[in-house]
Amino acid sequence: MELGLNGMKAAVTGGSRGIGKAIATLLAKEGCDVSICARGEESIAATRAEIESHGVKSHGTALQGRDGESVRGWMRETCDVFGGLDLLVCSLSAGGGTNDERYWYRSFEIDVMSAMRSVDEAYPHLKKSGNGSILVISSMAAAETFVAPMAYNAMKASLVTWSKQLAEQYAPKGIRVNCLEPGPTMFPGSNWEMIKVARSRTYSGVLRQQPTRRMGEVDEIARSAVFLASPAASWVTGATLRVDGGYTKGVQF
Amino acid sequence: MTIQRVKPGDFTKTPVEKTEDPDFGSEMIPKERYTSRDFMQKEWDRLWTKVWNWGCASQDIEEPGDYLVTSLGKEEILLTRQPDGTAKGFYNVCQHRGNRLMMGQGNATTFKCNYHHWEYKLTGEFENIPDIETFPQGAPPCGGLTEVRVEEWNGFVFFCLDPDGESFDDFIHPLKEHLGPYHFDRMVKVTDWTVEWECNWKTSVDAFNESYHVQGIHPELLYFIEDKHLQIDTYEKHNRYLIPFATISHRVNETTEIPHLIKHAMKEAGMDPADFDGRISEIRPALQKWKREHGAEQGLDYSDLNDEQLTDDYHYMIFPNITMNTHADDLMLFRQRPHETDPDKMYFDAQMFKLFKKDEELPRRKPKNERFKHGERSMGLVIDQDAANLPGVQRGMHSAAYEGLWLGDQELRIRHFHKVLMDYVGED
Numbered sequence: 001m002e003l004g005l006n007g008m009k010a011a012v013t014g015g016s017r018g019i020g021k022a023i024a025t026l027l028a029k030e031g032c033d034v035s036i037c038a039r040g041e042e043s044i045a046a047t048r049a050e051i052e053s054h055g056v057k058s059h060g061t062a063l064q065g066r067d068g069e070s071v072r073g074w075m076r077e078t079c080d081v082f083g084g085l086d087l088l089v090c091s092l093s094a095g096g097g098t099n100d101e102r103y104w105y106r107s108f109e110i111d112v113m114s115a116m117r118s119v120d121e122a123y124p125h126l127k128k129s130g131n132g133s134i135l136v137i138s139s140m141a142a143a144e145t146f147v148a149p150m151a152y153n154a155m156k157a158s159l160v161t162w163s164k165q166l167a168e169q170y171a172p173k174g175i176r177v178n179c180l181e182p183g184p185t186m187f188p189g190s191n192w193e194m195i196k197v198a199r200s201r202t203y204s205g206v207l208r209q210q211p212t213r214r215m216g217e218v219d220e221i222a223r224s225a226v227f228l229a230s231p232a233a234s235w236v237t238g239a240t241l242r243v244d245g246g247y248t249k250g251v252q253f
Numbered sequence: 254m255t256i257q258r259v260k261p262g263d264f265t266k267t268p269v270e271k272t273e274d275p276d277f278g279s280e281m282i283p284k285e286r287y288t289s290r291d292f293m294q295k296e297w298d299r300l301w302t303k304v305w306n307w308g309c310a311s312q313d314i315e316e317p318g319d320y321l322v323t324s325l326g327k328e329e330i331l332l333t334r335q336p337d338g339t340a341k342g343f344y345n346v347c348q349h350r351g352n353r354l355m356m357g358q359g360n361a362t363t364f365k366c367n368y369h370h371w372e373y374k375l376t377g378e379f380e381n382i383p384d385i386e387t388f389p390q391g392a393p394p395c396g397g398l399t400e401v402r403v404e405e406w407n408g409f410v411f412f413c414l415d416p417d418g419e420s421f422d423d424f425i426h427p428l429k430e431h432l433g434p435y436h437f438d439r440m441v442k443v444t445d446w447t448v449e450w451e452c453n454w455k456t457s458v459d460a461f462n463e464s465y466h467v468q469g470i471h472p473e474l475l476y477f478i479e480d481k482h483l484q485i486d487t488y489e490k491h492n493r494y495l496i497p498f499a500t501i502s503h504r505v506n507e508t509t510e511i512p513h514l515i516k517h518a519m520k521e522a523g524m525d526p527a528d529f530d531g532r533i534s535e536i537r538p539a540l541q542k543w544k545r546e547h548g549a550e551q552g553l554d555y556s557d558l559n560d561e562q563l564t565d566d567y568h569y570m571i572f573p574n575i576t577m578n579t580h581a582d583d584l585m586l587f588r589q590r591p592h593e594t595d596p597d598k599m600y601f602d603a604q605m606f607k608l609f610k611k612d613e614e615l616p617r618r619k620p621k622n623e624r625f626k627h628g629e630r631s632m633g634l635v636i637d638q639d640a641a642n643l644p645g646v647q648r649g650m651h652s653a654a655y656e657g658l659w660l661g662d663q664e665l666r667i668r669h670f671h672k673v674l675m676d677y678v679g680e681d
Contacts, residue, residue, distance in 0.1 A: 064530045095510040102527030189506035198476040198512055
């Protein structure tokens with residue numbers, strides 16, 4: 001199946017590690033120019049090198065996700081450098097782990113507002129694309145009670161609602177908007193890798209609920225993500241796809 | 254990941270120079286030191302009765318008449334505060350029929366034996382012997398209790414059973430200079446436990462003298478400390494390692510989420526992890542800077558400590574049996590005492606001291622010593638992991654298939670400890 005990505009221009013927030021990085025590099029492999037933003041200079045440089053190894057252009061900015069102007073600036077700069085934008089993947093996240101009040105603000109800024117701000121800046125370019133597509137990375141933790149009450153789960157839930165409304169509004173403009181809910185995913189440097197060691201009971205509790213007794217890998221998430229974002233999914237919009245290896249038990253009718 | 258360390262020229266009162274690693278060879282340490290009753294007796298005769306022993310915290314006997322009974326092997330020692338503010342120590346035995354004089358801790362105006370009410374002054378001299386006229390030979394010529402040498406330093410009371418042994422200053426050198434800056438006397442004791450463990454006292458000492466076992470039985474600490482690249486220093490009798498806290502081990506990958514123990518350390522200092530935008534590896538120096546800037550307003554005087562002492566564990570062993578996890582805001586002190594008769598048993602004393610912030614409520618009463626057996630209650634995850642492991646180590650020492658300790662460079666402190674031990678004991 002041809003995804004139709006060759007020659008497209010893509011941007012991935014939080015694209016330097018984990019799921020975001022896997023999406024960014026797979027998009028590059030499929031022929032997209034890819035721009036990323038994240039905290040670490042070194043990881044951005046390493047990911048850009050990987051992107052460029054597929055013979056496409058890259059762009060990247062080190063920034064703090066809760067710095068709204070930096071996020072907007074990166075998005076504008078990306079569209080300038082690439083001369084437009086076709087795909088936007090909002091993957092940046094503060095991660096979970098606590099219910100402290102300040103973390104609610106942090107999660108709000110990084111998980112929700114970085115997505116909102118990127119979309120805001122990208123919109124005029126996506127409209128011009130003709131194949132415009134937005135993919136918002138939520139989490140399976142939005143769909144079921146998971147570990148403990150915390151900002152992360154609630155903020156990820158808000159992204160599901162928001163992306164559906166965006167889909168309705170943007171469909172007439174030729175921009176598809178979809179949402180992805182990955183289940184627990186393991187990669188080197190992932191929070192799950194830490195939880196496995198530092199909070200082994202939490203980890204084994206989660207793993208017991210996974211029918212295959214393993215966590216997802218980033219490539220397994222990225223392949224679903226790249227399909228949804230690609231022109232091959234031309235009739236898919238307003239969808240929320242859960243990719244969790246059967247972790248969640250609720251039935252989606 | 255490179256760990257930033259205090260460099261020559263940076264502020265420090267505690268010496269931070271690396272001592273040259275002594276060459277103690279790579280010989281096996283014979284297991285009999287841990288299992289033999291004969292060796293245990295030699296330890297009593299040549300070590301415990303010669304060395305300076307940690308007795309109690311000065312705050313345990315704060316007011317005149319306060320007393321505390323501590324045991325060491327078959328002996329019990331009565332430590333007490335005098336009206337003039339000094340501390341004294343006595344063998345806790347009545348000169349009449351040998352009865353144990355006092356028990357536990359408390360306050361007294363005189364020490365009175367329960368048996369026949371022989372009574373001693375706080376200074377140890379006889380106060381009253383009932384029916385003294387019925388002793389034709391008079392009172393025992395010793396005049397009262399048998400005194401032991403006592404020295405007080407930095408909030409601790411030490412005693413020595415050898416009346417002619419070395420001076421405390423010679424013994425403790427060079428730790429006065431090292432540990433003075435922590436001002437333990439400003440800390441308040443919050444926990445006082447004694448647990449009977451089924452292992453030799455040295456099996457326990459060894460467990461805290463290396464961090465090689467962190468990747469073994471304390472994996473969660475890999476997300477809080479650097480467990481391998483640390484500085485080991487050995488002195489004449491004592492030793493230490495300087496172990497970076499509030500960071501992650503080189504053995505694990507840096508995460509985006511701040512590990513929970515690091516978050517906890519930040520919160521304890523009043524630094525909100527939700528406002529920290531840097532990488533995990535940048536937290537340790539940031540936390541040091543934060544504590545330096547905000548300590549005084551919280552009523553915490555860090556002025557004598559260098560930057561890394563604000564986050565790290567300067568982990569000292571006072572020979573032969575005191576393990577000190579030394580931090581700017583607290584001290585976890587472990588004392589490993591030999592059993593009365595059994596080399597396969599010991600007493601593990603865990604005492605926690607804490608520096609209180611100015612608006613923090615002090616505990617309403619001093620913690621009393623709580624005594625229990627291993628497994629009866631939790632001492633927190635990390636000590637529980639050590640405690641659960643040690644009986645298995647001791648059991649293995651008795652195996653026909655085990656000859657002795659096969660030590661690596663990360664276990665240099667154990668070799669150093671055995672060197673000093675054998676300086677006292679002389680022979681296996």
